[in-house]
Amino acid sequence: MRKTAAKLLAVAAIATSVATVASGTALADPTVTPAAQDxxxxxxxxxxxxxxxxxxxxxxxxxxxxxxxxxxxxxxxxxxxxxxxxxxxxxxxxxxxxxxxxxxxxxxxxxxxxxxxxxxxxxxxxxxxxxxxxxxxxxKDAVSWSAPSGGYAPANLTTAQLKAIYECTTTDWHTLVPAVPAGTTIKPYLPQANSGTRSFFLSAIGNPALGGCVVTGPQENEGTDPVFTNAASVFPYSVAHYIGQVFNGHSSGSDAAGTLTIRSVDGVSPLTAANTLSPAFAATAYGRVxxxxxxxxxxxxxxxxxxxxxxxxxxxxxxxxxxxxxxxxxxxxxxxxxxxxxxxxxxxxxx
The missing domain is CATH 3.40.190.10 (Periplasmic binding protein-like II)
Structure with a gap:
């Protein structure tokens, strides 16, 4: 029954995302030892x-x-x-x-x-x-939220809904998406504590008092972590980083979106029709320099x-x-x- 509900939700969820990830050239740590004056x-x-x-x-x-x-x-x-x-x-x-x-x-x-x-x-x-x-x-960048393609999450959540998810006062996807079977527990994740994306996202959704259901750990802007095989996951994501990974070929190894697709907030899509960062979304509380x-x-x-x-x-x-x-x-x-x-x-x- 859950698999059927997930399939029904897939089309709506994909409204803000999916493209085949092109493989980009990996630009990693310096290939030489920088000089003292560098x-x-x-x-x-x-x-x-x-x-x-x-x-x-x-x-x-x-x-x-x-x-x-x-x-x-x-x-x-x-x-x-x-x-x-x-x-x-x-x-x-x-x-x-x-x-x-x-x-x-x-x-x-x-x-x-x-x-x-x-x-x-x-x-x-x-x-x-x-x-x-x-x-x-x-x-300019913006931060939105993401969830696994074909999972339980809808294409859009409101700021109030996101805050309730991270306060763990809303814990069942059924209460937000009636097509999902009751008892489908939401799995909210956050990047590690030093993440600027984490701190900005939490500020944008109203500085929730994090509940016990929230799990800290995945590297920010990487949807390849095994925890995201869970169809009930929610995870903040840099819109620019997502665009670079998914649409512009800048994806390599674990630095990839995996199955995560980026979603709308308060009815505003983070992406334009051309799959660039939406100026309208960047002008909301979710936009950042x-x-x-x-x-x-x-x-x-x-x-x-x-x-x-x-x-x-x-x-x-x-x-x-x-x-x-x-x-x-x-x-x-x-x-x-x-x-x-x-x-x-x-x-x-x-x-």
């Missing part, structure tokens, strides 16, 4: 793939203009070996997995780490991010290091490479470019 980033899973592409393209650009002395840019993945040695002369550190871990590493390792990739904005003090950090904006975080003293420094940071991450008006030349990369990995001076704009956590 710029190294760690942190967010959501922006690691596009950051890896920025690294490849920016370094190629320097080579193409005959620049052999400027610092190169390298990006370390959120997952892989347990430890990394970020650059030449550095000590081994635990691999930072997620925005929070990246920001912590930025502020704990000195010159070993230069940039933290962050899929969330600054957390205010007390108890938030250091006031010495600067968040440099580079693109993504950042590269640097130390303020280095961002404003007039030495070679500060100049390199601004040359890579600064606004197009001052020839920041990402904002001036990275638009195609940003779109290819599913993000929306920020308009005008918004790319390269900064927020300092002074609160």
């Amino acid at each position: 710029i190294v980033s760690v942190g967010s899973d959501t922006t690691q793939a596009v950051s890896n592409q920025f690294s490849t393209d920016y370094n190629a650009y320097l080579t193409s203009i005959g620049d052999t002395t400027s610092p190169r840019y390298y990006s370390w993945d959120a997952t892989g070996s347990a430890t990394i040695t970020p650059k030449s002369g550095a000590t081994s550190i635990p691999r930072p997995n997620g925005s929070g871990a990246g920001i912590s590493a930025l502020n704990a390792t000195g010159s070993q780490v230069d940039v933290a990739r962050s899929s969330r904005g600054p957390k205010p003090n007390p108890g938030g991010d250091p006031t010495t950090d600067v968040f440099v904006a580079f693109a 993504v950042y590269n975080v640097v130390r303020q003293a280095e961002w404003t420094a007039t030495d070679a290091h500060g100049t390199a940071l601004r040359n890579i991450f600064g606004p197009a008006s001052t020839n920041g490479w990402i904002c001036k030349n990275g638009t195609n990369d940003i779109k290819s990995y599913g993000f929306l470019p920020l308009p005008g001076a918004a790319c390269g704009s900064t927020i300092q956590n002074n609160s």
Whole structure:
């Protein structure tokens, strides 16, 4: 009976998704040991793939203009070996997995780490991010929810329904989808605690008091985890990362959507008809800006290091490479470019 209900729901659930995942070129950890003067980033899973592409393209650009002395840019993945040695002369550190871990590493390792990739904005003090950090904006993303194709979940849930699911006050799919047999327990999952996608999603649905039914653990933006063979699963997902994986060929190994398909919230689809990030969805509470975080003293420094940071991450008006030349990369990995001076704009956590 459950299998029959699941099949009946499949067509509606697929309204926001499915395409065959194209196999993309894997861009992973640096293939060389970055030099001591090079710029190294760690942190967010959501922006690691596009950051890896920025690294490849920016370094190629320097080579193409005959620049052999400027610092190169390298990006370390959120997952892989347990430890990394970020650059030449550095000590081994635990691999930072997620925005929070990246920001912590930025502020704990000195010159070993230069940039933290962050899929969330600054957390205010007390108890938030250091006031010495600067968040440099580079693109727009959004976070929605996902569920297995052919499973029990509908194509759309409201914000109130999502909050109730994660508070475990709504625990039976039958109460939301009458075609599903009663007693079909909802299985809500969240990424690990340092995930910027996790913290942003929970904020967007109203900061629920997480109930005992919620399971923490799967790597964010990866639908290949075995837990998602459960047809009753629910999991937050970066819309841009999903688009990059499913529609634009940037999928490799476990960095893939698997059977998960991305769904609508409050009747608004996260995808356009062309399978790009919907500006309408990005304009809701589920839209977010993504950042590269640097130390303020280095961002404003007039030495070679500060100049390199601004040359890579600064606004197009001052020839920041990402904002001036990275638009195609940003779109290819599913993000929306920020308009005008918004790319390269900064927020300092002074609160």
